[in-house]
Amino acid sequence: MEGAEGVAAPGASAQAQPLPPAAKPGVAATALMVAASALFALMGLCVKLAAAHYPAPDLVLYRSLIGALIVTCLVWRRGGTLKTRVPMMHFWRAVLGVCGLGLWFYSLTGLPLGTAMTLNSMSSVWLAVFVVGAGLLFPKEGSAAASGPLVLTVVAGFAGVALVLRPTINEHQVWFGLAGLLSGLAAALAYMHVAALGRAGEPEDRIVFYFSVGGIVLGTALVILQGGPAPHTWTGVGLIVAVGVLATTAQLLMTRAWSIGHPLVNASLQYLGIAFSVMLGVSFLNDPLHGSALVGMALIVAAGITATRLRARSPAASSPSDT
Secondary structure, three states: HHHHHHOOOOHOOOOOOOOOOOHHHHHHHHHHHHHHHHHHHHHHHHHHOOEEEEEEEEHHHHHHHHHHHHHHHHHHHHHOEEEEEEEHHHHHHHHHHHHHHHHHHHOOOOOOHHHHHHHHOOOOHHHHHHHHHHHHHOOOOOOOHHHHHHHHHHHHHHHHHHHHHHHHHHOOOOOHHHHHHHHHHHHHHHHHHHHHHHHOOOOHHHHHHHHHHHHHHHHHHHHHHOOOOOOOOOOHHHHHHHHHHHHHHHHHHHHHHHHHHHHHHHHEEEEEHHHHHHHHHHHHOOOOOHHHHHHHHHHHHHHHHHHHHHHHHHOHHHHHHHH
């Protein structure tokens, strides 16, 4: 999901605004996560509609430009700074995040909304793959037993992918499906870098800003390579503004939720985006809804939630995130 772009690790919350004394962090975080998931789903719907006016590179560029402007205004209003001591960490995090964003936007142009959102939400399953791989390459005492359940979640997750793709993808949609799957992989790698930035003391708005700058650079390059930007219409402009505002607002809400809430609860609530996307796709885009696809989505959600919980208890869980 795009939420992986701006999710900050607990260490990145130093500059977050304090909650009112009467607010309960757990309740507030849950509300923020639900709202962010709904906004991300709405953003996906706007991307699908905007794809009739703009190719994916244009959407990446405009979404990133709007995000950078919003975050810059917020930082300026708070009297903060965008200067960083770790520019290379931001560089690699931006590269991975922007690649994932571009792949996801491309998949959205050719797949049902719920299918594209589901494939992008495979990041938790990919992280489980990394944990299992680290356990095999660098075995520790007890790591094999700890990795066993994770292996099952990985198998369940990819079985869910097969069920999701089989009824919804035809021969003309194979590349869109592959792009959606790879967007989840890029999101998992980006999340690991975001966690590292959080441990380095970088605030969430700075992380989101440099991600947006990366999107502007890559989006501009791709737009030039495709021969220039697509012509604008009033409808198209309205949609790209909606994409940028919805995505940035959702990122900031989700980042705040991760700063004050329980990580396992937040990771589980992120999957609400799939349910929201399926409902929006069926309601507004006449997306097909197959029984086996629903079973596959449920498998992926269950695998992702289980993998998140197992990683939190696994002795090998810290290895990948240290990269």
